[in-house]
Structures are given as structure tokens and as C-alpha cells.
Amino acid sequence: MENLDYARLQMAFTLGFHIIFACIGMVMPFFMVVSHKKWLNTRNPVYLKLTKVWQKGVAIFFVTGAVSGTALSFELGMLWPEFMKHAGPIIGMPFSLEGAAFFIEAIALGFYLYGWNKLPEKFHWFTGVIIGISGVASGILVVSANSWMNAPSGFDYVDGVFSNIDPVKAFLNPAWFTEALHMTLAAFIATSFAVAGIHALQIFRNRKVEIHKAAFKIAILFGACAAILQPLSGDLSAKDVAERQPVKLAAMEAHYETQKGAPLFIGGIVNEEEQTVTNKIEIPKALSFLAFGDFDAEVKGLNDFPKDELPPVAIVHYAFQTMVGIGTLLLLSGLLYFISLKKKSWMNNKKYWLFFTLLAPLGFVALEAGWIVTEVGRQPWIIHDIMRTKDAVTPMPGIKFSFYMYVCVYVALGTTVTWLMNRQIKSLNTSKD
Amino acid sequence: MLYVVLFFTLFSFFLYVLLGGADFGAGIVELFSTRKNKQITRDVVYRVMGPIWEANHIWLIILMVILWIAFPAYFNVIIIYLHIPLTLVLLGITMRGVAFVFRHYDAVVDNSQILYNWMFRISSLITPIFLGMSFAALIGGKIIITDDYSNYTFYQIFMMPWLNTFTVLVGLFYAALCAFMASNLLIGESDGEIRKMYSRKSAIYTVVLVVIGFILIAYGFFFDIEFIKDFILNPISIIAIVLSGVLLFPLWTAIRKENKIMSRFLAGIQVVLILFAAIYAHFPYIIITKTTELNLMNGVSPDAVIQTLGISLLIGGFLILPGLYHLMRSFKMIKILEK
Numbered sequence: 001m002e003n004l005d006y007a008r009l010q011m012a013f014t015l016g017f018h019i020i021f022a023c024i025g026m027v028m029p030f031f032m033v034v035s036h037k038k039w040l041n042t043r044n045p046v047y048l049k050l051t052k053v054w055q056k057g058v059a060i061f062f063v064t065g066a067v068s069g070t071a072l073s074f075e076l077g078m079l080w081p082e083f084m085k086h087a088g089p090i091i092g093m094p095f096s097l098e099g100a101a102f103f104i105e106a107i108a109l110g111f112y113l114y115g116w117n118k119l120p121e122k123f124h125w126f127t128g129v130i131i132g133i134s135g136v137a138s139g140i141l142v143v144s145a146n147s148w149m150n151a152p153s154g155f156d157y158v159d160g161v162f163s164n165i166d167p168v169k170a171f172l173n174p175a176w177f178t179e180a181l182h183m184t185l186a187a188f189i190a191t192s193f194a195v196a197g198i199h200a201l202q203i204f205r206n207r208k209v210e211i212h213k214a215a216f217k218i219a220i221l222f223g224a225c226a227a228i229l230q231p232l233s234g235d236l237s238a239k240d241v242a243e244r245q246p247v248k249l250a251a252m253e254a255h256y257e258t259q260k261g262a263p264l265f266i267g268g269i270v271n272e273e274e275q276t277v278t279n280k281i282e283i284p285k286a287l288s289f290l291a292f293g294d295f296d297a298e299v300k301g302l303n304d305f306p307k308d309e310l311p312p313v314a315i316v317h318y319a320f321q322t323m324v325g326i327g328t329l330l331l332l333s334g335l336l337y338f339i340s341l342k343k344k345s346w347m348n349n350k351k352y353w354l355f356f357t358l359l360a361p362l363g364f365v366a367l368e369a370g371w372i373v374t375e376v377g378r379q380p381w382i383i384h385d386i387m388r389t390k391d392a393v394t395p396m397p398g399i400k401f402s403f404y405m406y407v408c409v410y411v412a413l414g415t416t417v418t419w420l421m422n423r424q425i426k427s428l429n430t431s432k433d
Numbered sequence: 434m435l436y437v438v439l440f441f442t443l444f445s446f447f448l449y450v451l452l453g454g455a456d457f458g459a460g461i462v463e464l465f466s467t468r469k470n471k472q473i474t475r476d477v478v479y480r481v482m483g484p485i486w487e488a489n490h491i492w493l494i495i496l497m498v499i500l501w502i503a504f505p506a507y508f509n510v511i512i513i514y515l516h517i518p519l520t521l522v523l524l525g526i527t528m529r530g531v532a533f534v535f536r537h538y539d540a541v542v543d544n545s546q547i548l549y550n551w552m553f554r555i556s557s558l559i560t561p562i563f564l565g566m567s568f569a570a571l572i573g574g575k576i577i578i579t580d581d582y583s584n585y586t587f588y589q590i591f592m593m594p595w596l597n598t599f600t601v602l603v604g605l606f607y608a609a610l611c612a613f614m615a616s617n618l619l620i621g622e623s624d625g626e627i628r629k630m631y632s633r634k635s636a637i638y639t640v641v642l643v644v645i646g647f648i649l650i651a652y653g654f655f656f657d658i659e660f661i662k663d664f665i666l667n668p669i670s671i672i673a674i675v676l677s678g679v680l681l682f683p684l685w686t687a688i689r690k691e692n693k694i695m696s697r698f699l700a701g702i703q704v705v706l707i708l709f710a711a712i713y714a715h716f717p718y719i720i721i722t723k724t725t726e727l728n729l730m731n732g733v734s735p736d737a738v739i740q741t742l743g744i745s746l747l748i749g750g751f752l753i754l755p756g757l758y759h760l761m762r763s764f765k766m767i768k769i770l771e772k
Contacts, residue, residue, distance in 0.1 A: 056538045056540065059534055059538050060534050060535070060538055062487075063487065063530050063531060063533070063534040064531060066487060066490075066530065067526055067527040067530040067531060068527070069494075070490070070493070070494055070523065070526055070527075071523045071526075071527060073494050073497055073498065074497065074512070074519055074520075074523055077497075077501060077508065077509075077511075078512050078516050078519065078520070081509050081512050081513045084501055084505070084508070084509070084512065085505050085506070085508075085509045086505075088501035088502055088505050088508065089501075089502050089503070089734040089735070089738040090738070092498065092501070092502030092503075092734075092738060092741075092742055093502075093741050093742070093745055095498050095502070096495075096498050096499070096502060096742055096745040096746065096749065097745055097748075097749070099491065099494055099495050099498050100745070100748070100749030100752060100753060102494070103488060103491050103495070103749070103753045104752060104756060106487040106488040106491055107488055107753070107756040107757055107760050109487065110483075110484035110485055110487070110488060110760050111484070111760060111763065113483070113484065114483060114484040115763075119763065165735050165737055165738055166737055167738050167741040167742075168741060394513060394516065395513065395582055396513065396516050396590075396591055397587060398587070402516075402520060405520075405524075409524065409527065413527070413531060416535070420535065420538075420539055420540070423539065423540045423541050424540045426540070426541075428540075
């Protein structure tokens, strides 16, 4: 493998790691403030205990997200200096606003963590709300930089020179809304199902059922609502990709031949050399409809794009199938939860809790798969149709070693954080009262 | 608007060096303490720094973001040629950050605390050293900017500029500066015997700082480091440094008289004077390569970019600074704000 491959692997690995921690750090404060509010309203000590346990989780994930994010802000330049040299000023606005939002989050977190019994109750609770809002704002803002790479705008590009830069236009690039909406909902789904799953496991094992049930109910409510809304956002995203990045759409669907009334493939094994997809389920005309809202619309196939502008098809197709498959499962599980609110007897069934336990990691699998679709699907471009990834990479050789170092550090970090969370749960289960 | 951007560039640089530095310094003070004092320092650090330490380190991100938005050509040099020391800085920041939360938020207190504590202390020492080395590399006059990598070895381009006696001296100087700031900060947070302990430490770190500073200047003078020579020949820089040295006397008086406000204020002023002296002599030529000096103001981004960045920074500043002020006041972090 070359330097470029290692640089891409390192970027993928560190982003993939950061996204998990950033999402948890972004969504968990909402669980925390809901539980805190319930404590203030009911004075039921279960909610106070839960708030304090979740607060520790928020602190740990915030810092892991923050340090991995600091590393990323350097890595963007260290791995892709040529990209940052030109793109940095153009997409600087979302980054600087994100910096501000992140700062506010850190200040609010300082107030919240250290404010127990020192600040007025309502103000203290409110600083928790600020953590959540500014966290989500950071996420939405930083996605703008990524959506700009998919839908570059706010500049003229003539003979390799970027001119007439308009940072506001670049910031409000046309792919931003759909991407940010999709990502925010995904963050809520992934975190909620993960947290709900962890508490479901404790209920399944019959440990401190009262507190874990309270926790499960708060977490799953966010996840179930987001999972039900996500297909609508997915539809907007698909239509946007169809219009702006038709080659990505073709790769997502492993759609080789241009045709009118194109079918949608579910599953299937892609053979990139022979350009075939076997063992798939075909839904006639569905792709044309989903992409363009018209059953007979023409969908351009991969064969009609220049060979050197194609992304790796199989990876993108499999990742897309994984994301949609899991998304559908979680949507149904969300509905199942709302039905179980009416049919209370379901919650006495152990299988119900086992089912939600098994769902725990799936949201994050789908989230990572989605990022693989959008990032690998954009290749060979780092800025769609403007700059190739290979032209942006650092001239420094030996990125291999840097990649291995990051893998070691982040694997160790990931393991430790998981172990710490396990200890939090255990100490909650063994605590008195 | 360019001036607004420049102001925030320097503002975040100074604040990071000061606040981030005091933060690193707290870990250094803890590292070089007896076993009993380590435990005491650990608790004092948690109480004093806990609510604010994360925010202190965001100034570094703000600084990086401003550099890449407003001064892309300049940022490009930093990020390509300082790849390795910056990676080491990041490693240190990561280790330090997670060790700090792990040791205070682990649900079970057991032997793993030993690991967290040592991770925190060691990375608190190493990170400012590498930060100092990275900064020294920029002004050390050894960077080779080229497109033709085949003419040079990996060592010449990616190692030598940041790994030499001068950069190591600057790294040690910054670490000593951090310890100096932290020990002065901690004096005001303690009483009785512990207070005396920090006063002793403050005196020791002051001596260490002055000695390293002296070696650094002598080394730069005798081994032809351009930055140091220009620094010595610049009257304003020299005045600033001498003033910073003279201020040690009122500082010691303030410490002896237990005047918390004055001692912190003086220590802060001293550090600002040292930084100012270093930056002033060469501003805006803050990268010195083997053959040339790069002007920060060359290759500034187009006006439209500077305009929006300036506005974003002003909005951000109006939101952040009052919040930061109230945070510090609520938790009595700065004695000056207590009244």
C-alpha cells in the first residue's frame, strides 16, 4: 500500500472513532437533562441517581470526543495539506462557528459538572440544556464542511486557481441541510438505541430494574422518534445525491447500465470486474422513483462515467445496504416500543429486553456505514469534481507508522472507555438503596 | 477586519500559553512532589482547574482554525514540516485529557488510579516540551521548504528542524514557565504548611526558569540562532525581558505578604512580557527557514474570508468571554474576581 492509502486509512479510522464519541457526547446530555428535570419535578431519588450516573458518562465521552476532535483538526492539515491550503479559507466559517459552539459547550459543562449544590437549581439544570444545544450545534456546523466537499460552492475554479471566494455561500452549500438533518437524526438513533440496549441488558438480568427501566424509557423515546423520522430525511438525501453526485448514487445501488425505469437492488454480491450483481432482490422501477420521484426517469449507470472517476463500487454498495437494512429494523423497533406502551404485558417478557439488548450496537454500525457511503462514494475526489484525494495528500513519507500509532492509541482508549462504562453500571447495580 | 483577526490570533495564542500552560504546569508540579504532596496537589488541581481546564485547551483549536482560515500559506508550512512534533503534542494532549477525567470520574477507586495519575503527570510534562519544540522549530532557522524531496533525506526535512539543542532548550523553557505559573496559582489556593510548600516550589521554578532562559539566550548567541540575535539587539524586547526579571522582586514580596491578587497578577504580567518580547522582535516574520523568513501577513486570505472570519470571531467572542468570566467567578478561580 502507498502513503495515500495509509493516509486515507488513518483519516477513516480516526474519523470513525471520533464520530462514535462525538455522537454520544452530543446526545447523552439530553437524556441527562430529562432525567434531571424529572428529579426536580418528582423528587424521586431514582432520577437523581440516574442523572449523576449519566453525567459521569457525559464527562468521559465529552473529553474523549474533544481530544479526538482536537487531533482531527490537526490531522486535516497534517494528512491533506494541499486540501487545507485551498479549502481551509473557503470552509473556515463553519469551523470557526463550530469552535465557538464547542467552547460554549465546554463552559456549560464546567458549570454543570461542578455546579451541584452551588448554583441555583434551575440555572444549574439550564446549563445542562446548553450543553445539549451547543453540542448539536457543533455537529450541525461541522457537517457543513463535509457537505461542501460533496457540493462545492462559494468560489470560482479556473485553471487550478480558486477565486471569488464567498465563505457564506460555501457555508450554506446546497447539500448541508440534507446531510446535517440525516446525521443529527442518526446520532440520536445510534446513541439512544445503544444506551437503551445497555439498560435493557440490566433489566434482562434483573438488576435494579426500577432505575434501569427509567433510563431505558428516557433513552428509547429519543431513538424511536428519530428512527421513525429518519426515512424521510434519507429520501431527501437520496434525491440530493441523485442530482448532485449521480456517480455516488450509481455506486450505492451498484447500478452499471444506464436505463429508464431503473430497478432497485436489495442485497446482492457485486463483481466489480465483470460489472455484475448476483443474488439480489430486484424491485422494478423503484430506483428511478426513489431518486427522481418518477417511475420512468433515467438513472445514469456507472458505465457511462469516465473510468478514472469511479469510486470503489462494492464497498459503497454493501455499506449502503447495511445502513438501509439497519435503519429499517430500528424504525420497526421504534414502532414496537410505542405499541408496547399500550400492551404493557410485553415489557414483562424477557425476550422483549433481550431484543433491545441485541439492537444496542446496530445504530452505530449503520452510522459508520453511512459515513463510508458518503466518503468512499465521493472518491477519487476529496472535493467533488475539483480536487483529487491523491493530489491533496502530504508529501511526508511513512504515514504507515502514524496510522499504526493511532490505531494502537485509539484501540486502547476505546477499550478503556468501554471498561469504565462497565464499571459505572456495576457500581450502580451494587450500590445500596 | 484584518486587525480583528490578528487580535484574536494573538489573543488565543497568549491565552493558550497562559491558561493551557498553567494547566500543564499543575501536572508538572504534581510530578515533582513528594508522595504526600502529590495527593494534596491532585485535589487542589481538581478543585481549581476542574471546571475550566477543558475550555483552556480550546484556545489551541481556535488558534489553529484562525491560522488555516486567514493565513493558509503560513499554516501550510507548519502543518507539513512539523508533522512529527505536532503528532507528539496531540498524543500528549489526548493522554492528559483522558487521564484527567478517568482519575476523577472512574466509578471505582482502585489501583488503576496509579496508572491514570502517572499518565496525567508524565503527559503534563512532555506535552509543553513538544509544544515548545514545535514553536522553536518555526523560528530555529533549520526548516527547508522544498518541492524536490529527493534531494534531501527524511531526517533533514522532517526531523532536524525540530530535533536539535535549541528546540529542546525552548521546550524545557516552556515547561519551566508552565510550572512557574502553576505554582504561583496554587499558592493562592492553599493555606498553612501546603501554602509554604507551594511558595518553596514557586521559588525553585523561578530559579529553573531563569537558568534555562539564560542558557537559551547564551546558546542562541554563540551558535548563531538568528531569532535570538535579533531578540538581543532589539531594545524593546530587552526592556520587556529586564522588566519581567525586575518584577520578580515585587512578586516575592506579594507572595510573602500573602497577597493573592497581586502575586497572580504579577506572575501573569511576567509571562506576558516574556511572550511579548519573543514575538515582538520578529513580528510578523514568525517562520525563519534555512534561507528565508516568511511573513505571516504574506498570503493572507481574500477580503471576503477575513470579513466573515472577523464577524464570526466577534460573535463567538461576545458569547464566550462573558460565559468564561462567569464560570471563573462562580467557582472563585480568579481571586481578582471575588470582590
